[in-house]
Amino acid sequence: MVEDRVVPFPDGLTVADVLERGMDAAHALFARSDATSGVPLADVRLLAPLVPAAIRDFVAFEEHVEGVSASVDGKSEVVPEWYQAPTFYFTNPHTVLGPGEAVSPPVTERLDFELELAAVIGAVPGSDGANLTGDAAASHVFGYTIMNDWSARDIQSREMKVRLGPAKGKDFGTSLGPWIVTADELASCLDADGFLAVRAEVFVNGEQIGDDLVSNMGWTFPELVAYASRNSRVVPGDVLGSGTVGNGGCLAELWGRAGQLTPPPLRTGDEVRMVIEGIGELTARVGPSVPPHPIAAARPRPRIRRRGAT
Template identity: 75%
Template structure:
């Protein structure tokens, strides 16, 4: 079962519903993707049963949007091979720190700059634009669960479906900010592509191996040339364990998106740069087409648009580290002491 959002050419109205064969069919009753996720996967399956595949419009006549408006986006770094390569591209030394193996690490990225399949990416001014091939989990509701401190088994029930994710990266910006031991931030938050649709978890159940890893193939092409290929099952943790970790002393809610992190063996250019010791293949440029494909889900294609200059950032100003205003000691009042 595939779920999508779309817009007809020249229309501002957003359609939300199922992709049935080569047609898009709106949800009954004008429901939204957010409402369907909030009802959970079993309810979505029942909703799909009564559809007339002849309803709706041809898929070729609509522009696909991001399949959901995420409540939040967490992005993990779950592939050891990716970490090995990218670390070498940053400081010339391939390294996976011991802490990586202890727990699946993630960062939060920007839900306000999500792009759909038809949207070009508009990067900042950068000399090292890169893509990242990831599978993303979309969270749905589960009866009797608030999404907090989930076990892996309970977390698996919250996996409503999957989509393809491209975590765009300006590697030169990212490298600078990571030296401050915080981030990534501006090196990534300008765009995250999702699509082409959500494929519900039941559709990929047959690809689960005995340990619960999702053994689907993933491929990345730039301008039609294959640059990366991997199995999602090469991640260090099964996807439900990522969901469980995200919920640890916290909460996951319907509409959350959890990226797996970049696949290995060329899931991004940065890994290849680190392994080869050179910018080979070259960084992305305006007009390049990046095609990311995951077995059982589909292909997410994006064209790189022109870079968008931003206002200059002033450097930090040296400060004297005074402890008193104007050289005169300041006595704390009782109010100051209490607050």
């Protein structure tokens, strides 16, 4: 976007093309952009700012872990393993929602939002994105966007008791947007330790529910990227969520601290608006739940080891 107009990339390039070319190429493309060819933002319906190659979602805020743990088993704690390394799970890149796009949750009694800042990975010449050091990882952070990791907490809780997941409690929708702000635009917001000191807020139906500084993370974004690349790779188009900010970045944290469902779980028609300093606003409404097709419970089997045995 240039000023208040949405301007296409030169040569018909897409966001994916630009991420594959990296930050220097993005600056060169911007220098060639023609604002007169753009469309007023008011006349445009924004889609999600990219189609992610993969989405890793971390849990990098200690305060969030304290609150949510209490909502799960009544005990507020941060296990020692949390401090040892940043933990993440993979979520569904095929159910990404753009700004203003309603989420269609499963049937749930505990629908929740999660306010996050997400890093978007871009290409770096000469790097395959594998086994990055922290310093090298920083150059792979192309930019940032707002992320809402919608969560059905009751479904998630059942899944986690099997010691795997989350899965269907999460994979029905992840909102991203409204756009990608390049990393250099936020460089002035980095504190002395390399954390992004930008303010994050979330509102439900106009009422502020939570706010935090993103710099309260336990690890910097380059450290998250480096960990994701360990014995693996990050590639252009990957999205890495910070995890939910503290101080009311989700309802489950507040439920854990209050010992009851206050504020109440989200319902159809509720509006969730997220604001992160330097990034913008990401708003969505809760759409109707989608009833599942029935699936049978597991059937106990006799554990026969050879065909034909009785």
